Amino acid sequence: MTPTVLLATSTTGCPDDDLLRSLCGLIRDHAPDGVDAGPVVSRLIGSLVILAVVFLSGRLVRGVVNGALERASADRQVRNLIHNLLTVATLVLALLGGLSALGLSFSVLVTSFGLTGLAVGLALQDLLRNILAGIFLLIERPFRIGDAITVGDLSGTVETIELRTTGLRTADGRLAVMPNLSAFNGNIINASAYPLRRYSVSVWVPQGDDLEPVIRAVRAQLQQASRIAAEPPPRVVPKLEIDGGVTLQVWYWLDYRTYDENSVAADLVQRLYAAITGGQPAADAAITRPSRSDIST
Numbered sequence: 001m002t003p004t005v006l007l008a009t010s011t012t013g014c015p016d017d018d019l020l021r022s023l024c025g026l027i028r029d030h031a032p033d034g035v036d037a038g039p040v041v042s043r044l045i046g047s048l049v050i051l052a053v054v055f056l057s058g059r060l061v062r063g064v065v066n067g068a069l070e071r072a073s074a075d076r077q078v079r080n081l082i083h084n085l086l087t088v089a090t091l092v093l094a095l096l097g098g099l100s101a102l103g104l105s106f107s108v109l110v111t112s113f114g115l116t117g118l119a120v121g122l123a124l125q126d127l128l129r130n131i132l133a134g135i136f137l138l139i140e141r142p143f144r145i146g147d148a149i150t151v152g153d154l155s156g157t158v159e160t161i162e163l164r165t166t167g168l169r170t171a172d173g174r175l176a177v178m179p180n181l182s183a184f185n186g187n188i189i190n191a192s193a194y195p196l197r198r199y200s201v202s203v204w205v206p207q208g209d210d211l212e213p214v215i216r217a218v219r220a221q222l223q224q225a226s227r228i229a230a231e232p233p234p235r236v237v238p239k240l241e242i243d244g245g246v247t248l249q250v251w252y253w254l255d256y257r258t259y260d261e262n263s264v265a266a267d268l269v270q271r272l273y274a275a276i277t278g279g280q281p282a283a284d285a286a287i288t289r290p291s292r293s294d295i296s297t
Contacts (some may be wrong), residue, residue, distance in 0.1 A: 130181045
């Protein structure tokens with residue numbers, strides 16, 4: 001009986017994983033003489049497998065998280081932020097895993113990334129501060145897209161909230177872009193935070209008119225104006241002018257999201273005409289001086 005001799009394939013330099021080690025030995029058996037491609041090819045295949053697994057896992061996690069955020073009616077900007085952070089985390093993990101599979105030490109890679117991040121952070125600290133401010137703005141949400149805000153000397157409607165900057169559309173149709181750090185550190189006035197906003201119209205009462213019945217008539221007209229809010233109630237404040245006349249300042253609250261502020265102001269001016277003139281048209285156009293001013297509270 002002839003004994004069977006098993007030839008053991010050398011696996012020196014191959015990866016530690018059993019599957020990759022077997023693959024490395026198989027490649028060595030079929031490689032031309034003098035060419036030791038087994039360790040390189042097996043490590044490269046292992047690295048590609050890790051990249052594929054990490055990318056597929058990251059995509060699955062992003063899908064699950066996005067679905068949960070949509071069901072929770074999370075803000076679109078917050079969803080975009082979390083999606084971008086998960087994408088960056090997936091890329092970093094895939095890169096670390098792939099390089100580690102190629103034979104590089106994981107601890108060395110983490111240390112290298114840490115030192116590189118520190119150097120980049122010191123060089124781009126202003127940029128990173130704005131990015132961190134943008135993240136906190138998206139999380140805390142002191143304003144949203146479409147809100148009318150004032151930050152320092154800038155006023156406008158929020159158009160975009162990015163990681164580094166916030167874009168405002170000003171009242172004259174221009175785009176103002178400010179760093180997120182300015183909004184994060186500055187005082188923010190959000191005129192769209194509440195459904196009610198305070199407005200005013202001014203009416204001039206001619207000299208010689210009895211002020212008390214005029215004010216009663218004005219208040220009666222305000223009670224008939226169904227579009228202005230009953231709470232807080234409107235206020236009528238008389239103000240003495242230099243020429244001896246009296247100006248009535250009428251403050252009222254309006255649901256500006258439901259009613260047009262200019263239409264309501266025009267209707268109030270007509271009602272105040274009627275209150276002062278007893279229902280007759282004003283003989284002098286100067287009898288009223290409608291001056292509406294938007295005041296956020």
